[in-house]
Amino acid sequence: MSLRPFRNINRRKTKVIKVGDVKIGGDNPISVQSMTNTLTTDVAATIKQINEIHEEGADIVRVSCPDESSSKALKEITKNVQIPVVADIHFHYKRAIEAAENGAKCLRINPGNIGDRDKVHEVLKAAKDNNCSIRIGVNAGSLEKDILEKYKEPCPEALVESAIRNIKILEDQDFFNFKISVKSSDVFLSIAAYRQLSKVTDYPLHLGITEAGSFIPGSIKSSIGLGSLLLDGIGDTIRVSLSDDPVKEIKIGNEILKSLGLRKRGxxxxxxxxxxxxxxxxxxxxxxxxxxxxxxxxxxxxxxxxxxxxxxxxxxxxxxxxxxxxxxxxxxxxxxxxxxxxxxxxxxxxxxxxxxxxxxxxxxx
CATH class of the missing domain: 3.30.413.10 (Sulfite Reductase Hemoprotein, domain 1)
Structure with a gap:
């Protein structure tokens, strides 16, 4: 007999998207994900780590693609793992196209940093052609220059403005299969940004406190930040960011959800x-x-x-x-x-x- 929660969390209703076979948003279970820290070009090591992350209970995994060799390595990697792979892309639009063509089920990009609209359109076309979703990844440490000049420093309003700008870029191209994150290493800034964003969009939100630190402080910061938002019913997928073995990120992420009665596993x-x-x-x-x-x-x-x-x-x-x-x-x-x-x-x-x-x-x- 299990202890019944004294509080039922009313999750915010969001649109449903798909990352491979995993549904994100709506009434679907809140998914847990991590990111590999191997060299993506070391295919064997990356496959091994992804499988370890999956075994611990991950639903999704992210892999960095900083160069052509890495994005093309996804073709072999995705054939040998059982969970959807998100390609982490920064600045170079061709890496995003290569990742979509080589098995990635989601592209983590900031459309405003990809380049001119034509390049963004090429990325979106590749995503559509390969049934690939997108995560708009807004980060306090890499805001657009004009937004940072406007607000003078990272703040909730700046992160939300960046997110809305990037949402419009995708919507203008009739692309709606995406989720959004507005991360910061500051717990209070992150919480405030997500709360503001949740009031102006119904796209699914990816929660995280970025660069949270080593195992103990990072776990505590993530538990406070993610837990506060989840209690508000905000969040459709989460990642605990630790300077440690990514398997531990999944362990902590699952424990956060279990402690709130939002996930039952193990x-x-x-x-x-x-x-x-x-x-x-x-x-x-x-x-x-x-x-x-x-x-x-x-x-x-x-x-x-x-x-x-x-x-x-x-x-x-x-x-x-x-x-x-x-x-x-x-x-x-x-x-x-x-x-x-x-x-x-x-x-x-x-x-x-x-x-x-x-x-x-x-x-x-």
Whole structure:
């Protein structure tokens, strides 16, 4: 039995676009994505990383295409991965055309930085011809010169004006298969820009706090920024940007959505910080269980509580629970009901066994 949320998030209604087979916007699940940090021309390494990102739970992956060799490498890369690839393009319109022709399912561009309208039109034609969507990627660090001169510095109004300008470029060419982002490394600037943009357009929004930093500070900044917007019902796809292994970006992204009840994938572990009352080593147990249960994709809840103060209450609200007891005797709960005592040395194996059994039962339903 899973804990029911006390608040239902009313998502903002947006248009639906497709990135390959993944639908973005509307009532579709909020997708999670990351970006490779390998050299795209190292095809084997890039394929390996994309597959690792996918295994962690990514729906979409982005790949940088800074040169012709990289954009043409997509042809082999896209043949060997199972999720849609977004080509990250800056300035050179030919890279976008090559990427669309070589298997990319989305182009991340800023149309205003591609060049004159004729070049933008060629990119849009290639996108249409190859069933390729576009992400308008507005960034506080690379605003158009005239907009930056107008506002003197990056601000929410500047990011939104850039986004609207670029939207019009696409709409004028009858191209509507796109999503938008207005990113900044500043949490408050990002939140304000997305909130303003959500009031003036119904295209799907890609959320992110760009250049958020290393694992801990980047995860915290992203959780605050993305979480605030998601609670407002804003956001159709997200990326957590970390100076770390991109697999960790997916892990954090999924945890953000799971914590808000917006995504259900894998085992959600509820655990105490531990104290002198604990009947077993909670922290070590949780770390081991996270590793041993990482292959489970079926949504379920698991409580690991070290003592009887909060343990029974938490266990009553989870699919499986362990509550610490005296003299190495701990109580196993199944569907919120006491089942039997489990010795401390048997906790790991027993919990893994029960989770796998529960996952099998749920998959058959």
């Amino acid at each position: 085992v959600k572990i509820i655990s105490c910080p531990s104290c002198a009352r604990q009947g077993f080593e909670v922290i070590d147990t949780v770390k081991i269980l996270e590793q041993k249960l990482s292959h489970i994709k079926t949504p379920m809840t698991l409580s690991i509580i070290g003592c009887v103060v909060n343990g029974p209450g938490e266990a009553a609200l989870t699919d499986i629970g362990i509550t610490g007891g005296g003299k190495g005797n701990n109580m196993l709960y199944l569907s919120g009901v006491q089942s039997e005592k489990v010795l401390t040395g048997d906790i790991i194996n027993r919990v893994v066994s029960e989770v796998e059994k529960k996952a099998s039962e749920l998959e058959k339903k």
